[in-house]
Amino acid sequence: MENNKPSPETLKKAIVDSNEPVLFKNIINETTNKCFFECLDINNLVKLMNGTILPFRVGDNLRTNGPQWETDSDTVMMTLEDFLKIELNDKWYYFDYKYMFEWFDDKQELLDNINWNSFGYDKTGKDSTLWIGSKGAHTICHQDSYGCNLVCQIHGRKEWLLFPPETGKFLKRTRLPYEESTVYSQFNFFSPSEEEEEIILTIDTNPIVIVLEPGDVLLVPRAWWHFVESLELSVSVNVWLPLVDDSKARLKESLVKLFMTRIGDDLPSTDKSQCSLEESIDLIGNCLKECSHVLSEEYNNSSCNENMESARWTADNLSIKYPNYIKKLNYLSKEQFKKFLIAKRIRFAKSIYKNNDNNLSSDDLLHKNVLEAVVKSICHSDVIDKIADLLLTNE
Numbered sequence: 001m002e003n004n005k006p007s008p009e010t011l012k013k014a015i016v017d018s019n020e021p022v023l024f025k026n027i028i029n030e031t032t033n034k035c036f037f038e039c040l041d042i043n044n045l046v047k048l049m050n051g052t053i054l055p056f057r058v059g060d061n062l063r064t065n066g067p068q069w070e071t072d073s074d075t076v077m078m079t080l081e082d083f084l085k086i087e088l089n090d091k092w093y094y095f096d097y098k099y100m101f102e103w104f105d106d107k108q109e110l111l112d113n114i115n116w117n118s119f120g121y122d123k124t125g126k127d128s129t130l131w132i133g134s135k136g137a138h139t140i141c142h143q144d145s146y147g148c149n150l151v152c153q154i155h156g157r158k159e160w161l162l163f164p165p166e167t168g169k170f171l172k173r174t175r176l177p178y179e180e181s182t183v184y185s186q187f188n189f190f191s192p193s194e195e196e197e198e199i200i201l202t203i204d205t206n207p208i209v210i211v212l213e214p215g216d217v218l219l220v221p222r223a224w225w226h227f228v229e230s231l232e233l234s235v236s237v238n239v240w241l242p243l244v245d246d247s248k249a250r251l252k253e254s255l256v257k258l259f260m261t262r263i264g265d266d267l268p269s270t271d272k273s274q275c276s277l278e279e280s281i282d283l284i285g286n287c288l289k290e291c292s293h294v295l296s297e298e299y300n301n302s303s304c305n306e307n308m309e310s311a312r313w314t315a316d317n318l319s320i321k322y323p324n325y326i327k328k329l330n331y332l333s334k335e336q337f338k339k340f341l342i343a344k345r346i347r348f349a350k351s352i353y354k355n356n357d358n359n360l361s362s363d364d365l366l367h368k369n370v371l372e373a374v375v376k377s378i379c380h381s382d383v384i385d386k387i388a389d390l391l392l393t394n395e
């Protein structure tokens with residue numbers, strides 16, 4: 001057992017190695033990383049934003065049938081000051097997934113003060129994303145296609161529900177609504193119905209639940225599913241870190257993009273960029289080139305390093321070696337998971353039922369349902385995995 005703080009080099013290797021989430025405590029804190037925290041202090045952000053009008057996604061603090069998809073939600077424009085004054089009713093507000101360089105391009109000092117050097121990464125605010133939400137603001141359960149993720153909680157508490165990658169086949173995966181590099185679950189973890197609860201509880205693997213508090217840093221390893229909810233006014237910042245497997249993930253994403261833009265154009269999507277057939281094919285070609293480059297580099301490295309493999313960090317050995325700094329996270333028991341889901345379901349007195357298909361004629365509805373089913377099947381990860389493998393083996 002070591003009382004010494006893990007070095008940035010150790011943490012960098014731990015981040016790449018660990019295939020389970022871990023919680024980093026006391027790695028960055030308000031004393032040693034004063035600037036990091038001071039800049040993102042909510043009152044400082046109000047000052048820095050200086051009355052800028054920001055887009056806040058709005059959702060319902062109510063029971064809904066199905067997840068509150070981003071493509072169905074409204075956006076209200078307001079200053080951060082107004083957001084802090086807003087009287088909370090049945091609504092939540094979320095200034096979410098905002099690349100800091102887009103909002104603070106003239107605040108170089110702020111961008112420089114957010115840095116991830118303590119974790120061995122030369123990344124700053126320029127590479128980071130900011131999330132400011134009120135109680136109930138949440139992100140639907142999903143899996144990110146690239147890299148792993150380091151999340152620092154700055155203000156308030158935020159709850160993370162995490163499932164291992166292989167749970168995906170039980171989570172009703174979908175690429176609709178389409179968002180580049182995001183695979184959604186169709187389960188509504190914010191307010192699950194009794195029927196959903198029953199199905200979810202048949203999943204073999206139980207999730208991890210962790211409530212992040214200010215100063216906590218969570219590692220979300222590659223491909224872990226997550227549902228995230230602000231338990232109160234919350235500010236967090238994160239950075240996605242690249243991994244070797246990303247080139248194959250990029251190839252798969254380029255295939256999904258091809259199918260979405262050719263046949264799924266009318267379906268809900270957050271990606272409004274136009275992409276011609278030629279551009280899509282060029283993108284796939286470039287991804288294939290990148291994959292074969294990475295494969296040959298991996299081959300060369302493995303023959304050089306045959307005898308140099310250093311021990312791999314796991315959540316277990318990290319938490320034993322650095323108990324004051326790195327915590328392994330426990331999986332819920334089935335009973336705890338059941339309680340968790342019931343609490344989510346019964347917490348709202350009111351419920352609303354939304355059906356955007358009500359205005360469609362029966363022919364249009366049939367067309368829409370068939371198109372959705374076709375796109376979902378073509379973009380299913382089993383299909384995309386197979387196509388990517390065939391392309392990479394030239395079969």
Ligand SMILES: O=C(O)CCC(=O)C(=O)O
Pocket residue numbers: 096131138139144149151226228229236238
């Ligand atoms: O904080 C959130 O609401 C979601 C964060 C998230 O999905 C991520 O960092 O990958």
